[in-house]
Amino acid sequence: MDIQRHMEQALATLRTDGNYRVFAELERQCDAFPRATVHEGEGGTREVTVWCSNDYLGMGQHPVVTERMTEIIRKCGAGAGGTRNISGTNHYHVMLERELADLHGKEAALIFTSGYVSNWASLGTLLSNIPGIIVYSDALNHASMIEGIRHSRCTKRVFRHNDYRHLRELMAADDPAAPKMVAFESVYSMDGDIAPIKEICDVADEFGAITYLDEVHAVGMYGPRGGGVAEREGLMDRLTVIEGTLGKAFGVMGGYITGSATLIDFVRSFSSGFIFTTALPPALAAGATAAIRHLKTSGLERRKHQEAVAKVRAALDRKGIPHMPNPSHIVPVMVGNAAKCKWLSDVLMRDYAIYVQPINYPTVPVGTERLRITPTPLHTDADIRHLAEALSALWSQCALSRAVA
Numbered sequence: 233m234d235i236q237r238h239m240e241q242a243l244a245t246l247r248t249d250g251n252y253r254v255f256a257e258l259e260r261q262c263d264a265f266p267r268a269t270v271h272e273g274e275g276g277t278r279e280v281t282v283w284c285s286n287d288y289l290g291m292g293q294h295p296v297v298t299e300r301m302t303e304i305i306r307k308c309g310a311g312a313g314g315t316r317n318i319s320g321t322n323h324y325h326v327m328l329e330r331e332l333a334d335l336h337g338k339e340a341a342l343i344f345t346s347g348y349v350s351n352w353a354s355l356g357t358l359l360s361n362i363p364g365i366i367v368y369s370d371a372l373n374h375a376s377m378i379e380g381i382r383h384s385r386c387t388k389r390v391f392r393h394n395d396y397r398h399l400r401e402l403m404a405a406d407d408p409a410a411p412k413m414v415a416f417e418s419v420y421s422m423d424g425d426i427a428p429i430k431e432i433c434d435v436a437d438e439f440g441a442i443t444y445l446d447e448v449h450a451v452g453m454y455g456p457r458g459g460g461v462a463e464r465e466g467l468m469d470r471l472t473v474i475e476g477t478l479g480k481a482f483g484v485m486g487g488y489i490t491g492s493a494t495l496i497d498f499v500r501s502f503s504s505g506f507i508f509t510t511a512l513p514p515a516l517a518a519g520a521t522a523a524i525r526h527l528k529t530s531g532l533e534r535r536k537h538q539e540a541v542a543k544v545r546a547a548l549d550r551k552g553i554p555h556m557p558n559p560s561h562i563v564p565v566m567v568g569n570a571a572k573c574k575w576l577s578d579v580l581m582r583d584y585a586i587y588v589q590p591i592n593y594p595t596v597p598v599g600t601e602r603l604r605i606t607p608t609p610l611h612t613d614a615d616i617r618h619l620a621e622a623l624s625a626l627w628s629q630c631a632l633s634r635a636v637a
Contacts, residue, residue, distance in 0.1 A: 250570035251592045265290045283588040289533040290610045291483030291523045301519035312511035320511035328517045336474045340496035343488045347448045347477030348376040350487030353505025355380030370416040396431040403439040412441035418461040419449040424562030433470040442472040452481025458527040482523040536609035544607045547620035552634030563605040572630050573601040584622040
């Protein structure tokens with residue numbers, strides 16, 4: 233096989249199908265979020281408005297976070313110094329883990345370098361080290377969860393998305409003596425729908441299963457202290473493991489799990505994805521701690537964020553731009569064609585200074601391509617109006633169907 237030619241052909245197919253990913257070279261502007269500088273050919277730059285950031289609340293540039301990180305980097309330096317088990321456990325890692333355990337009402341927490349790693353390492357470790365365990369995984373679980381489950385090589389069942397009745401059917405058909413885990417998310421990032429957490433926990437309890445809930449798109453966003461959907465619905469005590477990220481609403485970087493002291497110690501002691509990875513820099517840990525503490529007591533960011541989401545949806549409705557209805561903060565604008573989705577993204581950037589990435593296969597199924605819009609509390613009414621007017625003009629050029637009021 234000509235390996236080089238094989239790779240070139242695979243990339244050419246992506247381009248032909250409209251699924252080739254092009255990364256915009258952005259420079260975020262501190263104190264000006266959601267503005268960013270885009271770097272273009274031959275040294276050219278211009279300002280754009282970002283509409284697809286997972287820094288949902290703008291905490292990545294909040295003074296309470298940036299000032300704390302600046303303070304700690306001057307105090308401790310840049311890096312952690314190594315892996316946690318040899319030379320890299322820092323006082324600020326310990327403080328962050330205590331803060332996270334408190335946020336979710338759990339005994340302990342463990343931080344990782346990303347939400348992807350926390351899912352992959354934790355699920356892979358738990359499921360590969362509990363003999364005979366069966367995992368029941370939601371059909372739309374994130375790739376990181378799927379990879380962790382696959383890595384464990386345990387018995388797997390996939391239940392239809394958010395269908396707790398199907399989950400029950402699958403669990404009832406299995407050996408009642410076998411240990412079981414149900415793994416699912418609270419907010420699903422592409423459709424923005426929310427899991428029936430109570431009903432899934434009811435089924436899990438009926439069959440003696442432990443539960444693993446990914447709250448990465450919900451932490452900081454929901455609940456009186458930003459503990460996620462499970463906190464908002466008073467269900468945190470029913471989850472065995474709550475997993476989250478520090479890189480979205482908390483505005484920094486990293487992932488984590490929370491649970492019982494024994495479970496956390498088990499993952500800490502057996503997970504290669506934790507043991508052999510250089511620890512988060514102390515300044516990142518301190519910045520995340522500052523963000524969590526702030527959002528535990530401040531509801532202002534969440535309230536303004538929800539207002540912005542409602543304004544965006546209303547503006548799109550007025551223009552007949554179809555967007556997927558859901559109860560969350562994610563606004564998927566449905567295009568349904570990969571090439572047109574990519575063209576829309578390119579022209580929005582080029583002609584309207586609006587940055588929103590196309591979401592195509594394999595992230596979403598063919599025929600459901602979309603622009604995933606994530607409003608923030610810092611998008612102005614003028615920003616929202618400009619976005620809706622730009623989409624409306626391009627919708628006509630693409631001959632795309634409009635939503636009927």
